Amino acid sequence: MRRSWSLWAAALAVYAFLYLPLTIVVVYSFNDSRLNAEWVGFTWHWYQVLLHDEDMLLAAGNSLFIALVSSLVATLLGTMAGIAMHRYQLKLLTFMVLTPVAMPEILLGVSLLLFFIQVLNLSLGMLSIVLAHITFSIGFVAVIVRARLAGMDESLFEAARDLGASPWETFRYITFPLILPAVIAGGLMAFTLSIDDFVITFFTAGVGVQTLPLRIYSMIKIAVTPEVNAVSTLLMLLTLTMIVLASRFAPDVLKDKT
Amino acid sequence: MNKDHKSSRAVRLGKWLVSGPPFVYLLWFFVLPSLIMVLASFRYPGEFGGLAPLAASDPNTLQGVTLETYQFFFSDFIYSYVFLKSFLVALATTLICLLMAYPLALLIARSPKKRRDLMVLLVILPFASNFLIRVYAWMIILGPQAAFSQTINGLLAALGVAPVHLLFSPFAVLVGMVYVHLPFMVLPLYTNLEKHDPALLDAAQDLGANAWHRFWRVTFPLSLPGIFSGSALVFIPVLGMFAIPDILGGTGDMLIGNLIKEQFLSTRDWPFGSTLSIMLTLAVLLIVWITARLGGRGRHYA
Secondary structure: OOOHHHHHHHHHHHHHHHHHHHHHHHHHOOEOOOOOOOOOOEOOHHHHHHHOOHHHHHHHHHHHHHHHHHHHHHHHHHHHHHHHHHHHOOHHHHHHHHHHHHOOHHHHHHHHHHHHHHHOOOOOOHHHHHHHHHHHHHHHHHHHHHHHHHOOOOHHHHHHHHOOOOHHHHHHHHHHHHHHHHHHHHHHHHHHHHHHOOHHHHHHOOOOOOOHHHHHHHHHHHOOOOHHHHHHHHHHHHHHHHHHHHHHHOOOHHHHOO | OHHHHHHHHHHHHHHHHHHHHHHHHHHHHHHHHHHHHHHHOOEOEOEOEOEOOOOOOOOOOOOOEOOHHHHHHHHOHHHHHHHHHHHHHHHHHHHHHHHHHHHHHHHHHOOOHHHHHHHHHHHHHHHOOOHHHHHHHHHHHHOOOOHHHHHHHHHHHHOOOOOOOOOOOHHHHHHHHHHHHHHHHHHHHHHHHHOOOHHHHHHHHHOOOOHHHHHHHHHHHHHHHHHHHHHHHHHHHHHOOOHHHHHHOOOOOOOHHHHHHHHHHHOOOHHHHHHHHHHHHHHHHHHHHHHHHHHHHHHHHO
């Protein structure tokens, strides 16, 4: 492996490219300066500002509520879709589940905006955001559940049938306990996607409701202060926790994401 | 006999119970909205945003269906120009991502098995932080007071070149695009490279191929399917991206996504916004078709 040192150098450069920007965000969240330009001194100030920023706290509460509701519904529907895709090989359903995941987010955002206003006559707000988030989360849950089912031994189900179990009993005592880790991992994934979503929320939120990403966006666009760094750091911690949880429930999920 | 009959009915019932709810939900909140958007692109804009009525009693109000939005799209060169520019940005992003991702994916694939998972996790981890945060990070780095900008401009000054403004430029947009989408390229490439049989490279070496030849004659052709799927995963989202040009770009750095956003939220010409969205959809379908064909060829080759 004569060439491997150059491969290592290139790879390390890419890792640095991936981590340096985020490190800077975190470091500057403790910086005693209004400008994200040079290190002045350590402070908790921006976290205190954050704790007293009522708009931000409200937005965080909204984000949590939306993520909780949408991930619960998406987990239920996504698990059903994953089972259906695996067992019945339904081409149309598979297409409907996977396309919202694969297409540019803006298309789902504007078409839902059009649909909510023009057809349902729904005023934009919490409900429209939740409905939109469920739509794109179903696919992720379904893919994780289907991957789990695909890796399972079919003979387990045959054995259950041969022993006289009804389809419901087979599901209740065999299938469900086996796919449960994937269901939980899918749910955590849906939760993270919802809390992080910017583009689709941007189009379906209307003017009344703010979520955390929408709030961050308007701060970035209007007035950048290190408070953004502080909220970013906390959000990173939250996502990190979710990933650790998800990987504990289903260690193979992270690898299946490709 | 009777029991069989009953159980086949139970199976069919199970099928409907399991696939029905997600099917109905997605029919309502994905298929129907998409169809509505197609229809909306053939309507006139309403006086106060939204759509004009299909039929109105006053003959002077705009009403009915029209091809005008499509004629408008092709009549003004600016729209084709923005589409072309978006394609070029997406192409450049894809190529840069490929150049950066390939060595990393290759290294991971050739590392000891125990270390691979950790190395892959390290690629995914930053990708899990919020999208806006990742874009914001580059606002800091490329900002005029930041050390990076100062160093670049110091170097330029030493060379006698006028200082450049890095933030709010096409350069910043490209950097942001690459940063946000890089993992989409690394993961499929790694998944592909990991499956290569090392015996092939040994065989090539025994037959006298040097490292250069082993890479271009063996590894690279075999990795084409990975390259194609990674490229599609980068190209498609970049093509529709509005937030990165919005945050890191200047006023002149509009892409398709920004045009669509303008039409829906500022100009409030929803029929034209829908037309632009349909055009974007067609562009994405074209990319998917090309990738599928190339991917098929790649498999032949391998």
